[in-house]
């Protein structure tokens with residue numbers, strides 16, 4: 001199923017998510033990731049230095065992207081493979097569908113690709129009479145449920161064991177009603193049995209890529225299930241779909257990035273499988289595809305180069321920012337309404353589908369800064385969300401009360417003396433309103449907060465007065 005962008009409805013989606021008791025129960029699991037990442041970082045003394053190095057590798061690559069793309073293409077050709085460039089989603093779909101048709105494909109196994117989600121590849125394959133089969137367990141489950149992923153590394157994190165059992169009972173013909181599927185191991189065995197036949201029958205394997213290495217022409221994917229290996233080795237053709245910023249210069253650079261990727265994503269020192277794929281099968285290879293194609297997608301990314309959102313192209317899709325985001329933790333990934341959720345989605349989505357469609361997402365943040373704190377490539381996500389908010393404001397896309405409220409605030413903020421006077425008066429008035437309880441169940445213009453919870457009444461002097469008293473400032 002292609003992802004239908006409901007991004008402009010973020011508020012409605014978030015409301016629905018917050019009142020969904022089943023979803024709230026399922027989301028609590030994702031909180032485990034934060035402890036695991038912290039423990040993995042503690043185990044590696046050079047973790048912070050590695051983050052600096054990861055950022056430097058990505059910045060260097062972005063500054064010379066044209067050269068490294070050309071070098072990668074050269075190496076792929078040398079190995080007997082082909083590279084195709086797609087300007088947008090339409091072109092990428094067309095290239096992949098035509099390749100699949102050229103191999104006479106009836107079915108295609110797929111592994112590990114958010115880019116395939118971005119371009120709506122499954123719909124295009126189905127329309128061409130080719131059965132797409134997701135082989136990552138989470139992706140397979142959501143494919144059965146006709147849903148989009150809700151997390152970039154844990155696509156079915158919004159589901160419970162019960163949901164998965166229901167999906168299997170509905171979709172797997174011949175599954176005995178009395179088969180016990182109450183435990184994860186049983187669910188895994190059931191999915192494995194079905195997928196094994198699909199792996200063997202597939203004519204084409206389509207994988208994403210965590211990295212494309214310019215030095216060797218290799219594509220790299222990391223998985224914990226081994227499905228990536230079976231997807232690219234068993235069929236007669238292997239198609240890699242990746243976006244332009246997945247290029248890294250050398251094998252050594254990929255190795256450095258891999259050291260921060262798994263630790264940031266799942267708290268593992270390394271993912272269970274790290275698979276390098278370099279061209280089609282050579283005469284001395286025991287197995288492998290006879291054809292190897294890499295489709296490299298731009299889809300608006302090149303216009304981010306050199307601009308205030310270029311840093312976003314450093315993203316290595318670890319998911320740490322969403323694992324640590326209080327908004328993502330509360331509403332889950334589907335509320336974001338498109339492919340990329342959480343803080344990285346709040347910056348990337350408006351860049352890819354436009355601020356008019358995706359402009360609500362940068363507002364889905366408390367700007368607490370946890371995302372930037374944990375990002376392995378140190379992307380300044382809060383700063384970029386503020387940039388998008390400015391764009392939304394300038395284009396008059398934000399709600400009128402917010403725009404007028406900001407103008408009102410800006411009037412005072414530019415006049416420090418008046419600002420101090422106004423905040424003093426407001427603090428005293430609110431203090432009076434909350435007298436007795438120390439809390440307010442109503443305050444002017446604060447209905448968005450007080451409709452759901454009390455607001456603490458201001459106590460004592462304002463921050464500015466306290467600061468002046470402490471620093472001895474006279475102004």
Ligand code: SF4
Nearest residue numbers: 315316318319321375
């Ligand atoms: S923005 Fe940073 S933390 Fe978030 S997915 Fe990308 S690399 Fe990971």
